[in-house]
Amino acid sequence: MALSSFPVPPEQRFFEDYQAGRVYEFGTVWVSEAEIIEFASRYDPQYFHLDPAKARASEFGGIIASGFHTASIVMRLYVDHYLPRSASLGSPGVEDLRWPHPVRPGDRVRIRITILEARPSRSKPDRGIVRTKVEATNQTDQLVLSMTAVNIVRRRPGV
Amino acid sequence: MALSSFPVPPEQRFFEDYQAGRVYEFGTVWVSEAEIIEFASRYDPQYFHLDPAKARASEFGGIIASGFHTASIVMRLYVDHYLPRSASLGSPGVEDLRWPHPVRPGDRVRIRITILEARPSRSKPDRGIVRTKVEATNQTDQLVLSMTAVNIVRRRPGV
Numbered sequence: 306m307a308l309s310s311f312p313v314p315p316e317q318r319f320f321e322d323y324q325a326g327r328v329y330e331f332g333t334v335w336v337s338e339a340e341i342i343e344f345a346s347r348y349d350p351q352y353f354h355l356d357p358a359k360a361r362a363s364e365f366g367g368i369i370a371s372g373f374h375t376a377s378i379v380m381r382l383y384v385d386h387y388l389p390r391s392a393s394l395g396s397p398g399v400e401d402l403r404w405p406h407p408v409r410p411g412d413r414v415r416i417r418i419t420i421l422e423a424r425p426s427r428s429k430p431d432r433g434i435v436r437t438k439v440e441a442t443n444q445t446d447q448l449v450l451s452m453t454a455v456n457i458v459r460r461r462p463g464v
Numbered sequence: 465m466a467l468s469s470f471p472v473p474p475e476q477r478f479f480e481d482y483q484a485g486r487v488y489e490f491g492t493v494w495v496s497e498a499e500i501i502e503f504a505s506r507y508d509p510q511y512f513h514l515d516p517a518k519a520r521a522s523e524f525g526g527i528i529a530s531g532f533h534t535a536s537i538v539m540r541l542y543v544d545h546y547l548p549r550s551a552s553l554g555s556p557g558v559e560d561l562r563w564p565h566p567v568r569p570g571d572r573v574r575i576r577i578t579i580l581e582a583r584p585s586r587s588k589p590d591r592g593i594v595r596t597k598v599e600a601t602n603q604t605d606q607l608v609l610s611m612t613a614v615n616i617v618r619r620r621p622g623v
Contacts, residue, residue, distance in 0.1 A: 348536035349543055351552055364553070372555055373539050377507035377532045384508055393510055394523070396531055396563065403557035 318389035319461035320433035323423045331386035332415030333444070334378060336370060336408055344374040369407030375414075375450050376402065379441045382416045383454070387437075392459035394432055399452050406447040413444040421453065425460070432459050477548035478620035479592035482582045490545035491574030492603070493537060495529060495567055503533040528566035534573075534609050535561065538600045541575045542613070546596075553591055553616035565606040572603040580612065584619070591618050 309327040311318060338357070345354035349371035353360040360368040370378075408414060419438040426432045435458050441450040468486040470477060497516070504513035508530035512519040519527040529537075567573060581595040594617055600609040 344536075348540045350540075351543055351547070352550070353554070369554075371536075371539070372558075373532060373536045377503075377530075377536070380530070380532050381507045381509075384510055388510070391511070395512070395528075395566075398560070398562035399531075400561075401557070401559060402561055404555065407554075 315386070315388065315390040318458075319392045320423065320425075320435070320458040321461050322389070323420055323433075323435045323458060325420050325422050327420045329387065329418040330415060331382050331418070333413040334382060334415075336378060336410065336412050336414060338368065338410035341368055341370045341374065341408075341410055344377070345371050349373060365407070367409060369409055372402075372404045372450075375404060375408045375441070376452070378408070378414055379416055379439060379450050382414070382441075383418075383439065387418055388456065389458055394457035394459055396454060396456050399454050402450070402452040404450055406443070406449050408443065408449050412449070414441050414449060416441045426457075430460075432457055434458075474545070474547065474549040477617075478551045479582065479584075479594070479617040480620050481548070482579055482592075482594045482617060484579050484581050486577075486579045488546065488577040489574060490541050490577070492572040493541060493574075495537060495569065495571050495573060497527065497569035500527055500529045500533065500567075500569055503536070504530050508532060524566070526568060528568055531561075531563045531609075534563060534567045534600070535611070537567070537573055538575055538598060538609050541573075541600075542577075542598065546577055547615065548617055551618035553618055555613060555615050557614060559612040559614070561609070561611040563609055565602070565608050567602065567608050571608070573600050573608060575600045585616075589619075591616055593617075 353365045354371045357368050417440045421438050422436040435456045437454045439452050439454055443449050468488055512524045513530045516527050576599045578597040580597050584592045594615045596613045598611050598613055602608050
């Protein structure tokens, strides 16, 4: 499917700019071993996220990023390039978060966005709900994360 | 339902120690404004995670933690108290990640664990799959995160 581009930058985006069927790609971002270890030591201190020697001797074959670190790296690309800057009203959650392949030190991660649905809120007329398929891949096109994100987005005033 | 406790510490846990129906509670952990802002500036730089003044003037009423920060805080409790230390073989993903209430500066977060299913792997006889309902609450018992986590866990050798 052909890639889209937004007609306006994140600062000027509102609900009306998110249309079902549109596909976008953003990135890459480079992931260092130091960042993987730093995140793991704070939030997910399992040896295969933290200890290169032990991880190398295990079936992981080397350290891999925590799944929530991978999700956070993806979130940064999603915020910088996709979400509206001031019209974003948060998220109630995420469906089907998957990590088919791990992120490893030195990987370059990019994201592919497919808008699944964009509908006005039934209860609040000033906003809409956007459902987005997010797929993140590494430099050899292995899928490192997929999820369906739900975002609440303010409608353009006066439209 | 009555709370359980594990008969052995994380270092000695294997698949056989995870039994469907068991319920555990762990925590609390205290979340500071500085930590919320630090995480957001790296991974989710939306103003309501980052800028106390702007967030106060918004419908959020003050800064709130990034959803993936909340998930990472929960992961730390999950790793420290629940997962086996050396028998953990990672996770293919998470279902139905929800953030019903935000985490705010000064909150104390704890987790409630319910083991939904623990079954031997069909393809690899040395491991099993554990499905776990995770619910995190704050100091006033508001639900700040729920998810169903899937973990691969090595079976006890020689059993």
